[in-house]
Amino acid sequence: MKDLEAAVELCNTAVKKGADQAEAYVISATQNEIRVQDQEIESQRTLSTRGIALRVIKDRGMGIATTTGFDKESLNGMVDSAIELAGLADPDPYNNFYSPAKKYSELEIFSPGIWRMTLEDKARLIADVERIGKAYDPRIKRTDYMAYFDESKDVSIANSLGLGVSYMESDYVALAEFIAQEGDSVYASMVSRCGRNPEDLSPEEMGISCAETALLSLGGKPVPTGKYPVLFGPEAVMHIFVTLSQSISGKAAAMHQSFLWNMEGKEIASPLVTIVDDGLDPKYTGSSPFDDEGVPVETRVIVDKGVLKEFEYDLHSAKKYGRRPTGNGRRQSYGEAPLTLPNSLVLKPGAESLKEITGRIGRGLYITSGMGFAGNPVTGDFSLAASGALIENGEITSPVMEITLAGNLVEMMKSVSVVGNDLTEVGGGIVVPSILIENVSVGGNNN
Amino acid sequence: MISVDEAKKILEAALSGGGDFAEVFVEKRWGEDFAIEDKVLKTLKSGNSTGAGIRVVVDGCTGYATCEDLEIELLISAAQQAGNIAKKGGGVVSAEFRPVKYPELESDFNVPGKDKVERMRRAEESALSHDKIAQAWVRYGDFTRKFTVANSDGVFASDTEVYARLIVEVLGEDGGIRHSGRSARSGYRGFDMYSGDVPERLGKEAAEMALTMLSARPAPAGEMPVILGNSDGSVFLHEAVGHSLEADHIQKNNSMFSGKMGEKVASELVTLVDDPTARGEGGSIRMDDEGTEAKRTVLIENGVLVNLMYDRLTARNAGADLTGNGRRQSYLFYPIPRMTNTCLLKGRSTFEEILSQVKRGFYAKRFGGGQVSPASGDFTFAVVEGYYIENGEIAYPVKGASLIGNSARVLKDILMVGDDFRFWPGGGICGKLQNVPVSGAQPTILVKSMVVGGTEV
Numbered sequence: 001m002k003d004l005e006a007a008v009e010l011c012n013t014a015v016k017k018g019a020d021q022a023e024a025y026v027i028s029a030t031q032n033e034i035r036v037q038d039q040e041i042e043s044q045r046t047l048s049t050r051g052i053a054l055r056v057i058k059d060r061g062m063g064i065a066t067t068t069g070f071d072k073e074s075l076n077g078m079v080d081s082a083i084e085l086a087g088l089a090d091p092d093p094y095n096n097f098y099s100p101a102k103k104y105s106e107l108e109i110f111s112p113g114i115w116r117m118t119l120e121d122k123a124r125l126i127a128d129v130e131r132i133g134k135a136y137d138p139r140i141k142r143t144d145y146m147a148y149f150d151e152s153k154d155v156s157i158a159n160s161l162g163l164g165v166s167y168m169e170s171d172y173v174a175l176a177e178f179i180a181q182e183g184d185s186v187y188a189s190m191v192s193r194c195g196r197n198p199e200d201l202s203p204e205e206m207g208i209s210c211a212e213t214a215l216l217s218l219g220g221k222p223v224p225t226g227k228y229p230v231l232f233g234p235e236a237v238m239h240i241f242v243t244l245s246q247s248i249s250g251k252a253a254a255m256h257q258s259f260l261w262n263m264e265g266k267e268i269a270s271p272l273v274t275i276v277d278d279g280l281d282p283k284y285t286g287s288s289p290f291d292d293e294g295v296p297v298e299t300r301v302i303v304d305k306g307v308l309k310e311f312e313y314d315l316h317s318a319k320k321y322g323r324r325p326t327g328n329g330r331r332q333s334y335g336e337a338p339l340t341l342p343n344s345l346v347l348k349p350g351a352e353s354l355k356e357i358t359g360r361i362g363r364g365l366y367i368t369s370g371m372g373f374a375g376n377p378v379t380g381d382f383s384l385a386a387s388g389a390l391i392e393n394g395e396i397t398s399p400v401m402e403i404t405l406a407g408n409l410v411e412m413m414k415s416v417s418v419v420g421n422d423l424t425e426v427g428g429g430i431v432v433p434s435i436l437i438e439n440v441s442v443g444g445n446n447n
Numbered sequence: 448m449i450s451v452d453e454a455k456k457i458l459e460a461a462l463s464g465g466g467d468f469a470e471v472f473v474e475k476r477w478g479e480d481f482a483i484e485d486k487v488l489k490t491l492k493s494g495n496s497t498g499a500g501i502r503v504v505v506d507g508c509t510g511y512a513t514c515e516d517l518e519i520e521l522l523i524s525a526a527q528q529a530g531n532i533a534k535k536g537g538g539v540v541s542a543e544f545r546p547v548k549y550p551e552l553e554s555d556f557n558v559p560g561k562d563k564v565e566r567m568r569r570a571e572e573s574a575l576s577h578d579k580i581a582q583a584w585v586r587y588g589d590f591t592r593k594f595t596v597a598n599s600d601g602v603f604a605s606d607t608e609v610y611a612r613l614i615v616e617v618l619g620e621d622g623g624i625r626h627s628g629r630s631a632r633s634g635y636r637g638f639d640m641y642s643g644d645v646p647e648r649l650g651k652e653a654a655e656m657a658l659t660m661l662s663a664r665p666a667p668a669g670e671m672p673v674i675l676g677n678s679d680g681s682v683f684l685h686e687a688v689g690h691s692l693e694a695d696h697i698q699k700n701n702s703m704f705s706g707k708m709g710e711k712v713a714s715e716l717v718t719l720v721d722d723p724t725a726r727g728e729g730g731s732i733r734m735d736d737e738g739t740e741a742k743r744t745v746l747i748e749n750g751v752l753v754n755l756m757y758d759r760l761t762a763r764n765a766g767a768d769l770t771g772n773g774r775r776q777s778y779l780f781y782p783i784p785r786m787t788n789t790c791l792l793k794g795r796s797t798f799e800e801i802l803s804q805v806k807r808g809f810y811a812k813r814f815g816g817g818q819v820s821p822a823s824g825d826f827t828f829a830v831v832e833g834y835y836i837e838n839g840e841i842a843y844p845v846k847g848a849s850l851i852g853n854s855a856r857v858l859k860d861i862l863m864v865g866d867d868f869r870f871w872p873g874g875g876i877c878g879k880l881q882n883v884p885v886s887g888a889q890p891t892i893l894v895k896s897m898v899v900g901g902t903e904v
Contacts, residue, residue, distance in 0.1 A: 385849060
């Protein structure tokens, strides 16, 4: 049976068995993972998966059941346990499913190229990244994790209010980790690229970028503790945006679980900062015509020239807080309940290149890599272990490692003085250029 | 789940094109997840999954394919797909299988849903009974996992695992200041893990952490002596040291410990053990996901590197004995070397003796998470509960701190090890490419110096 038909039928069964409302979400996927080491395939993994999640509302309580089994017995068992759990849950008047009203956008997010390529073609892509990186500089001694992933999936959602929609999507991710070594100094750099079609991946760009990142920090030392202007490369900006994506949820705001909770309509960043949830741009891997509750995805301005415009809402939080659902109900896998998350969070690029921004800096830091869990979405406290290089008189001079960057995210965002032009999808639906932030607290040595 | 005969057929199909090793792993998993959010019991979820993963190893190269239907014909075709990487001759499947089965578990999760809810409510009430605790979230999750693994060397082993987590998170609010608190109890143990006053204690612990941190001052920045707390502090050694002792990093020559076997890599005060045998902790498994019995492995003994954590593939490469560390998240993954419970054995100093040695320093009691580059040993940790130390006394709590450093250096810079060895009751989910539950244990530790990342410069 087709996924969408199975979803519709499951909703019918649930209603027949006593659910007031029902919603079924089905995802079928084929995934490939290829890892390469020293130009040889180290492993290849092929997954064929199909999962189904049923949510039911009965007497205002909600119950969820999930399974990988599509036989009658599994499906009936799933309906029974969802209804039973709905009976155990507290009645919550804000539980609701999407009543189809609006038209969905047509998005070209499936690329048949992903099927045309052989496993050997895909392995060659990532092997080329390794080859080009190692050839770039003799200090690139080894690689640790060279991996290529792709996925093609079918997503279907139906509910008892008449919704029945599906889409197909494909994407790929390539990851490279290079180990640079010189004397006793070792530095591991990691670069990832993603997109809709593996043919769009440039092994040259990726190999050189990963090698340059490693060589920039290799042999680095801490700088003296103090305040510095810091040029964050896209991979470092990502750490700020990961925290931001959890903080623009309307639910987190209403519950005071976001440092932005009382900032709607207020200035939270420099006027140079405009952030858009661009969930309808097919280039970005977070984009799709509707979210995981069937609500149409929109292109929405979150921060307009520094001013926080609006939070994001899934179906439950929208009803609870009297807002409209914004198409941000996202399940991290079919087995997880939807959360409020951005689709494709884009920081609008500026005009200046990395070189031009570097040229503006008298004495500061260029940070290409961060490590760890940087931001606290509740308080906005930010602290990132970082590496990169020192900038003196507009030039990159010496490698820097083992430092921390810290501050409050609102203060940091307000201190953005330049936004670069190098827009990059760094993964996880985050698309950002480099930015220069003034006056960042840097923890280093005590000299 | 599958019979010995079926396993043989699948393994023969997997090796029909050649190969050094084949394995079939079959898993059924089921469990429940409940959440209380803002006093409303919602997100009640029950789930199950069934699937098999088949792998073939040829000249160190792994082929892996999965199947979610346990029909023998489909398993055989997945086996052939996994075997596609082999290009020469036929591989050999052992003629003899020695089935191993572990005894029935002492406890499980066969209790009514309302009992699980009752424990969650008690934890919630306990947390909210504190002044200034504005909100509480309580999450409960359990799973039962039955799995059978058979391989071409003649292993045929089955086990059942039960695991649960109860997590309490709170938000403390005082004036305009907000801070969260958290506590958890997890482990490979049935529902009896939450008997007695465990739920109340979890609520209290989370509340106390948030209340303490409400009065926290901004963290200092710079280099200073650091005390790592016992119990919850053990996530530090898991990340900073444990990952570098997993044999896959070593064999790629990408660990700071590569080529250091038998050498002194740490202060003599350090004896580090991977110990899955402690009952009911967050990494306490009986058998790994390759059918090897899980056992205690001494990794660093009095400062000397003596062993590593191996899965079957890395042990075979090194000619080493199996240590029972081949773990996987589910049938969707092939196993890799993973920790279980990472334990630093106890020393002689009392907590007070350690504290009195520090004139100006930082006490990291609980971590929010950490990350390490196994190649260089460079690490970073977010500290969610930390204190500034002045003149041998805890002066005040600090917020927004992180620790960075290099683990090879930290291991040598351990100056004192406490006598207050304790397990980390909350445990964690380690995400080295796949998620598996882990835990650890340690006493209080004094490190000569580390960089504390804060805003006070």
